[in-house]
Amino acid sequence: MGLLDRLVVFLKIKKRQASVLVVGLDNSGKSTILNHFKPDEQKSIEIVPTIGFSVETFKIKNLNLTAFDMSGQGRYRNLWEHYYQDAQGIIFVIDSTDALRMVVVKDELELLLQHKDIKNRSVPILFFANKMDLRDALSSVKVSHALGLDSLCTKSWHICSSNAVTGEGVREGLEWLSEQIQLNLSNN
């Protein structure tokens, strides 16, 4: 590595690196969303349930993101908090057809917002109202209403409808998140 390259590393790339946490109940579509950002040859055709977490890295708008895809099954949810501390952004995926478990989602979200590692930090949160292609999907407005996002004023947040299978809405959401994180980085 030449001197010049090294300088570039120090000046630019070093700052352009962030880790985000992908959470949400099981079956909400977290792994499917991340699958979009993998290079083609690594894309998994069948998605198996995540046990614990898995790490993916990809690039959005000049920002290198490391995404921790957390398992959403009940027994793993209390382990999310281990990864709050250094998360610079959070992606919260919601299955918008699962009206039944919307209250569970709300509880989990509140726990997250109250956590000491999240509460007092400026962490942008991106909500995906996923599976918008299905007939009984709630609209993003309804979802944000159900979760009480209207009254969430301590964090910058954004919600968008998405179809993880086709990728619709996913990139737009992440571009927002990427901008927010870069904003935070340059403020520090």
Add this chain to the structure above:
Amino acid sequence: MYARKDRKDDDDSAQGGNKWSGERSSVLQEARVFNKSPLDPKKCSQVLTKLLYLLNQGEKLSAAEATDTFFAMTRLFQSSDVMLRRLVYLGIKELASTANDVIIVTSSLTKDMTGKEQLYRAPAIRALCKIADAGTLQAVERYMKQAIVDKNGSVASGALVSCLHLLNQGCADIVRRWPNEVQEALNSDDAMVQYHALGLLYQIRMNDKLAVSKLISKYTKYNVKSPYALCLLIKLTCKMIEDEGYGTDCPMFNFVESCLRHKNEMVVYEAAHCIVNMKSTGPSEAGRAVAVLQLFLSSPKAMLRFAAVRTLNRVACNHPKIVMSCNIDLEQLISGTNRSIATLAITTLLKTASNESSVERLMKQIESFMTEISDEFKVVVVESIQSLCEKFPNKQGTMMGFLAKMLREDGGFEYKKAIVDTIIDIIHSNEDKMEIGLGHLCEFIEDCEHTSLAVKILSLLATKGPKTKNPSKYVRFIYNRLILENAQVRAASVSALAQIGSECPNLTNNVIVLLERSLMDEDDEVRDRAAYYLKILQKGNTDLFTQLTLSIHGLESALCEYLKSDMSVPFDASQITYEPPVKQAKPAAPLAVPEKKISPGKNVYQEEVLEVPEFAQLGNVFRTMPPIELTEPETEYVVKVVKHIFGEHVVLQFNCTNTVNDQLLENVSVEPVAMNGGWKAVHTIPIKKLGYQETASCFVCFQQPDLLDGAYNSGFTNTLKFTVKDCDPTTGEPDDNDGYPDEYVLEVFEVSLSDFIQKVANVDFVNSWEELGPENELEDTFVLSAYSSLQQAIEKIQDFLGMHACERSDQVPEGKQTHVLILAGTFVNGGRILVRARLAHDPTMTQGVTMNMTVRSNDESLPELILTSLA
């Protein structure tokens, strides 16, 4: 190759001193860099290495610390640095058992084990299996099966070895579902994979004798290519031949023997090594195996020479004649530059030496390079000296000089201990050498850094000193220690002085003066002892030393009781049970030659039974037998029995394991019923609670029946009794209900004569025989029709009586038709037993050995007991 690299790393860090020791908290602190974003892989690798080092030094983390560190470490999965990732795998394995929620890395590891990066795959599998429970394993079963048959050898090996670990991690049922994959791996071209597959297949079937024998007979015929797998196969085959008593005529033995002609040296060595170590090996088979070892002795490869000479050294006592055939080659090795090989060669020659002059020559040779060999080999030398002393009592003087010289040189604890023990042995067995030996030991403690050895020697001086011509000499040596040494040695010196003072009336006053000086010692223990003994000596009550036979356990429990009381009345020592002196199995009459009892040392079971307060007053344990299985392997409850023989009681310890995961057993006991009416149970201690995978012991204590009456022999039928409470298999919490009683029938075991006899070694048989005289002597002649050789008859007799064969009389030279077997033992009542059996076998008859047996004892009833037991 990796192993060697690790070893080197270890050495490096050891040389650097313990530079991180005591830095546990700072390392945990440093582990915070794992949380930094962006990651610094280099820094992280360093910190992780330090952490691994600490853990390998035995540093223990609390569950909270381990969990924190573990989760911080899991973040490192975001880095694609190969070295760092491989360190993370190691970290996962180290912390897997202490940290909580380790399954969090399951998906990440699964991804790595199936991914493109080959360097990740095998270690990821190993880490995954370390954290897997039955549930997660089921989820990744598909990948495991693929990994076992993977083309990449390291991946397949990693998977197979992980399976071995999983068998013991409660996942045996799942692993057993993959026999097809394991079989396929056995056909692999990769030598290591084939080896691991065979190992796994054996472990899976281990408890099924029939399956093991099929496995062995299949693969001994099949052309196994991997030398490692062949070595394992040889081991397994030999184990089976031994366990099943097949002898050397079976096709399996032919297979092992054929391996002596294999082209790979490792295989040849393994075959030879196994053959000479098998009990059933006769002289001709052993001869062929030794012949190949002999070839190795002159190999240009040091490793082969070492392996061969080491094996010969081990079996030199069992096959002296055959090993002697290698003498010329062994002699040549002595002058070689490799001192480890030379030492083993010399000690082998010493073990087989047949005359005293060659012993002397060899000792000279070994002396010339004692300073060049490591302690480990020095201990080998000392051990061979010990056995020489037994064989050639005349040489004890020379040996003593040699030992004394070694004692003066530098060496570690183990080495010094071996020398001291050998000298003490000689002192005990040879009156003439006693004073010289004591002199050497006195000189040794003048400058001895090992407290425990000094204490041992001081107590020896106290018992032997008064028996010498000039005990005051030892008073001076001991007193020097009292001025110069640490508190423990000083305390022992006080006791030793006091004992000499009490046994030698002419020294009592001198000792009193010396002890008075210790009244001002800075150490409590030393002061207390000095004051205590002074009191006794001044009163002129010298008996107390010899009379200290009270039960230590009894004293302890009495003192504990006393502390609980209000202590208004003085402590009454007379309430403590005294051990009747016979229990010590002391010879009834003082002997010229003190004997050495061979006991396998205190084992765990013996310690366990001595810890039971109820048995404290039973006195010392005379013998503890090895455990006997009372259940088939893999049954719901596993029970073993251990027989502890006390002076007047027999305690049966039933070691029980519960392997049913949804049962909690309460009030578990075993009810042994003696088939012989003389046995009465006097005390039973049940196990209160026995959860899943727990092991505990219940006890039943029997009063011994009148042994001399012949009532010792009895079979016992046994029933396991308990209350079952069903419980939740995951939490182990029992249901609320009361449970129900249940029973389980166990196998039968026997208590027999040999249990009550202790082997006695180091006997000068001829002298002892004369000394006991014909006063209590009985003689009888038997025909042992079931045996077809002298050797076989001797083994059975020895087995039956449980006595020690003196002067190696249990070895019959080949081709002999008559033989004299001499045996020595002590009966549980303390009586000595010596047996002389003349055996004759007519080789023209296939069956039948005639035996004329004479028994002498200092107890009039014992000879009759022995002879009637044989009839």
